[in-house]
Amino acid sequence: TPAITRFQQYLRINTAHPHPDYSAAVSFLDGLAKSIPIPNLLHTRTLYLTTPQKPLLLVTLPGSNPSLPSILLNSHLDSVPAEPSKWSHPPFSAVRTKDGSIFARGAQDDKCIAIQYLEAIRNILHKDPGFRPIRTLHICYVPDEEIGGLDGMARFVESQEFRDMNVGFFLDEGQASLNDEYRVFYADRSPWNLVIKATGQPGHGSKMFDNSAMENLMKSVEVVSRFRENQFDLVKAGVLANSEVISANPVYLRAGIPSSSDGKFVMNMQPSEAEGGYDVRLPPTVDPDLLKKRIADEWAPATRNMSYHIVEKGPLRDYMGRPLITATNDSNPWWAVFKHAVEDCGGKLSKPEILASTTDARYMRVRGIPTFGFSPMKNTPILLHDHNEFLKDTVFLEGIKVYESIIKALTSFKGATP
Ligand code: MET
Numbered sequence: 001t002p003a004i005t006r007f008q009q010y011l012r013i014n015t016a017h018p019h020p021d022y023s024a025a026v027s028f029l030d031g032l033a034k035s036i037p038i039p040n041l042l043h044t045r046t047l048y049l050t051t052p053q054k055p056l057l058l059v060t061l062p063g064s065n066p067s068l069p070s071i072l073l074n075s076h077l078d079s080v081p082a083e084p085s086k087w088s089h090p091p092f093s094a095v096r097t098k099d100g101s102i103f104a105r106g107a108q109d110d111k112c113i114a115i116q117y118l119e120a121i122r123n124i125l126h127k128d129p130g131f132r133p134i135r136t137l138h139i140c141y142v143p144d145e146e147i148g149g150l151d152g153m154a155r156f157v158e159s160q161e162f163r164d165m166n167v168g169f170f171l172d173e174g175q176a177s178l179n180d181e182y183r184v185f186y187a188d189r190s191p192w193n194l195v196i197k198a199t200g201q202p203g204h205g206s207k208m209f210d211n212s213a214m215e216n217l218m219k220s221v222e223v224v225s226r227f228r229e230n231q232f233d234l235v236k237a238g239v240l241a242n243s244e245v246i247s248a249n250p251v252y253l254r255a256g257i258p259s260s261s262d263g264k265f266v267m268n269m270q271p272s273e274a275e276g277g278y279d280v281r282l283p284p285t286v287d288p289d290l291l292k293k294r295i296a297d298e299w300a301p302a303t304r305n306m307s308y309h310i311v312e313k314g315p316l317r318d319y320m321g322r323p324l325i326t327a328t329n330d331s332n333p334w335w336a337v338f339k340h341a342v343e344d345c346g347g348k349l350s351k352p353e354i355l356a357s358t359t360d361a362r363y364m365r366v367r368g369i370p371t372f373g374f375s376p377m378k379n380t381p382i383l384l385h386d387h388n389e390f391l392k393d394t395v396f397l398e399g400i401k402v403y404e405s406i407i408k409a410l411t412s413f414k415g416a417t418p
């Protein structure tokens with residue numbers, strides 16, 4: 001089918017870091033939007049918020065009542081890198097196997113929704129050429145989500161173009177579901193990049209002494225590991241979900257004196273410095289100050305010649321000081337609209353969850369804009385950032401139907417805006 005072909009074409013554009021081809025992606029999506037046969041209705045704009053290398057594409061279907069807050073659907077243009085030698089099919093080939101699986105980096109995260117949004121609009125207008133949304137519908141295709149969004153969504157929400165859009169509801173990416181129910185996310189965990197550093201007594205590689213940098217770092221690594229284990233035990237015991245505990249995963253360790261440029265180390269020297277990097281994720285409900293105290297007192301105590309540096313990759317509280325959570329009850333009228341839209345097309349939603357990872361949704365929630373994370377992929381293994389990422393054609397096509405229902409419901413919702 002043409003929708004599958006268009007999905008494959010988009011997947012073949014390599015937008016993986018560190019050299020994402022944003023301009024090819026944007027011109028492809030721009031062309032796709034303009035190919036929807038609705039003359040003079042839909043329009044597109046490309047914004048350059050930082051450099052010409054980082055475009056942001058906006059697709060707009062104007063509503064009949066532009067005074068109502070608009071609906072914004074989001075998909076990031078970029079992907080994480082892939083290691084081709086570890087894939088069963090080349091990661092930018094978008095090969096479709098006999099069983100309908102389409103293999104590509106970005107198939108789940110999140111190029112599927114990029115195309116599904118446009119296919120849904122195409123289908124709605126094909127079935128009802130007179131369709132005109134009440135609220136204005138926008139889609140934004142943003143760069144750099146996978147590297148924190150500072151030159152992407154974080155910049156966009158500061159722009160006059162964004163303010164003029166008067167966004168009332170935001171829909172962002174979610175995650176695949178292993179069963180028959182679609183997953184929906186009302187919050188993300190917030191990422192911290194934590195670097196702990198140890199200094200210590202240097203010396204001959206043969207000597208036994210206290211207070212070496214390596215010894216000091218390794219003690220910390222043990223302490224963090226014990227914390228990690230305790231958090232993980234809560235998950236394994238079923239007390240809390242993965243996304244409801246603090247994760248602290250080591251991502252690099254660095255120490256040693258290089259012998260020259262050959263990447264080997266001098267073996268008979270104990271180094272005076274050593275460091276470790278952690279990907280830390282905090283659920284929206286935890287107190288960040290408590291974790292900071294734990295890091296200062298236990299993970300990197302100055303008494304053991306340790307120091308640390310935290311880079312907070314995004315906010316933890318909104319402009320009112322509240323956790324970045326979108327309500328999934330009657331206090332948020334969009335919840336019922338969204339839920340019924342999924343159910344109306346035969347879909348089922350599982351209990352709303354916190355997302356274990358992090359998306360650009362945080363830049364909307366910090367402004368108090370109701371935001372859900374949703375990618376309609378059911379009965380699908382969760383393969384984001386993994387080797388052999390794929391999505392089945394049938395799942396992709398069913399997702400288009402879901403978005404048809406969601407887009408119609410959201411854009412025609414006249415109710416009170418909180
Ligand atoms: C660190 S900002 C978020 C980047 C990416 N989506 C992640 O969850 O890791």
Ligand SMILES: [Zn+2]
Binds near residue numbers: 109146384385
């Ligand atoms: Zn990702």
Ligand SMILES: [Zn+2]
Binds near residue numbers: 076109110145173359
């Ligand atoms: Zn993503």
